[in-house]
Amino acid sequence: MKQNNRKDGFQAKLEKIKLDLGTYKVLLYFQNRQDPLVIHFDKPARKFYFSLITLIVTEMKNLDKPGFIYIRKHEKTLKLLDNSLAGPNASKTVKGMWDKIRKAWRYTLPDLETGTLFKILDRNLIPPYEKGGKYRYDCSDDECDTWANLFDYDESNPWRFKFAFDLASISLNDISVTLGDLRNNSAWQEFVKSLKIRPKAVSREKRAVPRWWKKVTFSLVAVSIVVAITSVIWNSYMRPVPPTAETELSDKLSIAVLPFVNMSGDPKQEYFSDGITDDLITDLSKISGLFVIARNSTFTYKGKSLKVQQIAKELEVRYVLEGSVRKIGDQVRINAQLIDATTGHHLWADRYDGKIGDIFVLQDRFTRKIVSGILARL
Numbered sequence: 574m575k576q577n578n579r580k581d582g583f584q585a586k587l588e589k590i591k592l593d594l595g596t597y598k599v600l601l602y603f604q605n606r607q608d609p610l611v612i613h614f615d616k617p618a619r620k621f622y623f624s625l626i627t628l629i630v631t632e633m634k635n636l637d638k639p640g641f642i643y644i645r646k647h648e649k650t651l652k653l654l655d656n657s658l659a660g661p662n663a664s665k666t667v668k669g670m671w672d673k674i675r676k677a678w679r680y681t682l683p684d685l686e687t688g689t690l691f692k693i694l695d696r697n698l699i700p701p702y703e704k705g706g707k708y709r710y711d712c713s714d715d716e717c718d719t720w721a722n723l724f725d726y727d728e729s730n731p732w733r734f735k736f737a738f739d740l741a742s743i744s745l746n747d748i749s750v751t752l753g754d755l756r757n758n759s760a761w762q763e764f765v766k767s768l769k770i771r772p773k774a775v776s777r778e779k780r781a782v783p784r785w786w787k788k789v790t791f792s793l794v795a796v797s798i799v800v801a802i803t804s805v806i807w808n809s810y811m812r813p814v815p816p817t818a819e820t821e822l823s824d825k826l827s828i829a830v831l832p833f834v835n836m837s838g839d840p841k842q843e844y845f846s847d848g849i850t851d852d853l854i855t856d857l858s859k860i861s862g863l864f865v866i867a868r869n870s871t872f873t874y875k876g877k878s879l880k881v882q883q884i885a886k887e888l889e890v891r892y893v894l895e896g897s898v899r900k901i902g903d904q905v906r907i908n909a910q911l912i913d914a915t916t917g918h919h920l921w922a923d924r925y926d927g928k929i930g931d932i933f934v935l936q937d938r939f940t941r942k943i944v945s946g947i948l949a950r951l
Contacts, residue, residue: 586603586604586742587601587602587603587604587719587738587741587742587743588602588603588604588743588747589602589743589747589748589749590602590738590743590747590748590749591609591748591749591751592623592626592627592630592748592749592750592751593751593752594627594750594751594752594760594761594764595751595752595753596613597613597614597615597619597620597623598611598612598613598614598623598694599611599612599614599623599626599691600612601716601719601720603715603716608695610693610696610712610716611693611694611695612685612688612691612692612693612694612720613691613692613693613694614690614691614692615691615692617658617659617660617661617662618659618660618662619690619691620658620659621654621655621658621659621662621663622677622682622690622691623691624654624658624764625651625654625674625677625678626682626736627750627761627764628647628650628651628654628761629642629644629734629735629736630736630748630750631750631757631758631761632647633735633736633745634745634748634750634757634758635758637745638745639735639737639738639739639745640735641725641726641727641730641733641734641735642733642734642735643730643732643733644674644732644733644734645671645732648667650765651670651674652667652670653765653768653769654765654768655670657768658768675731675732676887676889677690678724678726678734679724679726679870679873679887680866680870680873680887680888681870682724683720683721683722683723683724683869683870683873684721684867684869684870685710685712685716685717685720685721685869686709686710686712686717686867686868686869687708687709687710687867688710693710693712696710696711696712697710697711698710698711699711717869719741721869722737722740722741723736723737723738723740723741724736724737725737725740736748752764826862826863826864826891826892827863827864827865827866827889827890827891827892828857828863828864828865828866828890828891828892828893828894828947829865829866829870829871829884829885829888829890829892829893829894830850830853830854830857830865830866830871830894831850831871831874831884831893831894831895831896832846832847832850832871832872832874832875833846833847833849833850833895833896833897833898833907833909834846834895834896834897834898835897835898836897836898836899837898837899837900837901839900842898842900845898845900845905846897846898849896849898849907849940850868850871850872851868852937852940853894853940853943853944854866854867854868854871856940856944857944857947864890866888866890870888871888881893881895881912881914881917882914882917884914885914886914890914891913891914891915892911892912892913892914892920893911893912893914894909894910894911894912894943894947895909895910895912896908896909896910896943900929903928903929904926904927904928904929905926905927905928905929906924906925906926907924907925907926907943908922908923908924908925909922909923909924909925909943910922911947921947923943925943
């Protein structure tokens with residue numbers, strides 16, 4: 574189970590947020606802490622995601638309320654930001670851009686622990702697992718939860734995004750967008766203006782073209798047309814169809830551990846079922862060659878009734894582990910099932926019984942059994 578970094582029971586309270594367009598940094602100021610938590614979008618591809626956050630915050634400030642923003646309305650601006658900031662990682666198509674925005678907002682940006690899309694300044698990357706494990710930033714549970722809760726979206730309309738600082742009990746006045754001395758909308762407008770690509774001036778002088786060059790050019794064009802037609806015929810009728818990206822994804826040794834369901838009828842037992850899930854994610858992450866989805870991503874599905882295939886497609890994994898925990902008196906029963914999302918078939922399932930006793934010892938024992946069962950099957 575993930576270690577809780579809170580000290581003396583202190584729970585951090587967020588006081589304000591600053592988005593600095595000049596440095597591509599998000600600064601989170603917590604109460605009674607001298608230095609802010611600084612999240613730096615330090616590379617070209619990462620700068621695009623910083624601008625996405627800033628665009629949504631700016632629109633919310635223009636509306637003067639922390640409401641949802643219909644992000645597809647800003648396609649033109651987002652294409653400019655993507656092409657100007659993301660460098661070689663800019664999307665080749667509009668659909669590709671929307672896909673990466675949606676996945677980043679729901680799954681990758683909320684993950685403060687591994688910081689896939691940003692770097693956390695003045696924090697160490699620590700290896701909690703043995704050699705071959707994944708590194709994580711040394712951040713507290715409060716910081717991780719606060720950051721993850723900021724990325725909200727409308728369940729009924731997946732393109733309505735919200736940077737939900739209101740859930741952290743701060744107001745519009747407590748969040749600012751800056752660019753030098755400029756603030757909020759002025760800062761954003763100046764930032765976008767600086768990204769606009771100005772076309773180079775074309776000389777109006779016309780040079781005389783030799784007749785022989787015109788003949789060569791005509792011949793080259795004719796050859797190009799023949800090659801293009803041949804290529805179309807080959808691609809349409811003769812070339813074998815390559816596997817789709819979805820098929821390639823399904824071949825990866827990747828897994829998502831969904832939050833185990835508490836079937837005890839006692840909300841107080843929620844910590845036990847969550848602890849089992851945390852331990853499984855931790856232990857599976859130790860396995861070399863197995864890609865495991867982070868906790869903050871899988872816990873967004875807690876309490877939701879969705880098909881396994883849909884969850885696997887959204888998280889881009891082939892295998893899904895789900896289960897339940899039931900407690901009666903001092904007896905505990907845990908059910909676990911491993912599912913191949915490409916077929917929907919159960920690959921492995923088992924049931925474990927035990928007495929509550931020392932809860933951490935019991936969790937470790939169940940976790941080892943489940944991980945062993947998964948390894949034997951995969």
